Amino acid sequence: MITTLDKNTALVLIDLQYMVVQLPLVHPVAPVLENSAKLLAAFRKAQLPVVIVNVNPIDSAASKTRKDAQRHSAGGALPDNALDIVPEIKVLDEDIRITKETWNAFYNTQLHAELQKKGITGIVLAGIATAIGVEGTARGANELGYNIAFASDAMTDLVEDTHVNAFKYIFPRLGEVGTTDEIIEKLGR
Template identity: 40%
Template sequence: MSRFAFAPSAALVLKNLQKSVLHVPAVTVSGESLAKSLTLAAAFRSAGLPVVLVEVAWSPDNGDLLQDLSVLPGFAHFPPLDLYGFPAQLRVTDNDVIITKRRWGTFAGTELDLKLRRRGIKQIAFAGTYTSIGVESTGRSAWEHNYQMTFVSDSTTDTDSDAHYFTRTGWITTAGETIGLVGGCLALRRRHDAGIYSGV
């Protein structure tokens, strides 16, 4: 079990769990990672903690696609519209925070930091795709923005096994451990609301 612990200032950030990404072959079966992410999202929602869903999208004229030839090639043009959006299994709610990104990381050029800080968030649990690209890039930026982090190892995946297991920049937990931490956070919040604990 990780020594990482959640306070009532934690959020779950699910990276790129959308149809345009999940159909790409990965180290772990995308369905398995998605299923664990669904369980994580349900646990965070039940605890009253924010769930942030990150999607990648570009304008139809391709004007905001990155044109940097020094990095791995990505989409050369606007993907078909039917590949956008989150799968129905994700059960997006009105309380979920939706962030649209156009780069590997999710802090650059988005309102992610603003939306987290306005909700008093200080800790982030990361899951989704891809471990060595979007997840790690966002994690490194989160560290620079002074957030505490944990990476849910069995709820992330990558197209490269070495990159998947090598890259992460915070505490490493499993989905089961994370849900247990969220449960502890919920109990702490209930004690706080009841006036039993006031140290958070």
């Protein structure tokens, strides 16, 4: 349940790019994008910062480590539009743009510095995948002391169990969970 949002809160949208939205997701992507776009419009109306994150894992150190899990790899090259944010998410010049190489949008990027310049103390997280980019970024945000709100209806994952696990066990330990509408309602207060 969302009890409050900090006065200086930013919206952070994770990996709403062509390469990611076309993966075999456990929930339909259209409502995730629709709710993310609603959050985007509400944050802009409230004149609060928006962060648009995409991922480019090709040639990152993390992409070269041994793993048991099946890799979702483009074989070293990505299609031309793979990193582009989908058109449902209208990106503006004033948005903070972050390209990450790993799950955590704070790791080895300028995200924390950009948020600190704006006096941001809280973030609202949404995007894909729940237990990868969103959870990885949430863990980094928690370590840096941000108050976090999770938009439960603006996320999905590749695996139902990991999606449920994040919402049941991880997110409540890192912040507060609510719907897009609940978050937007708190923006006005």
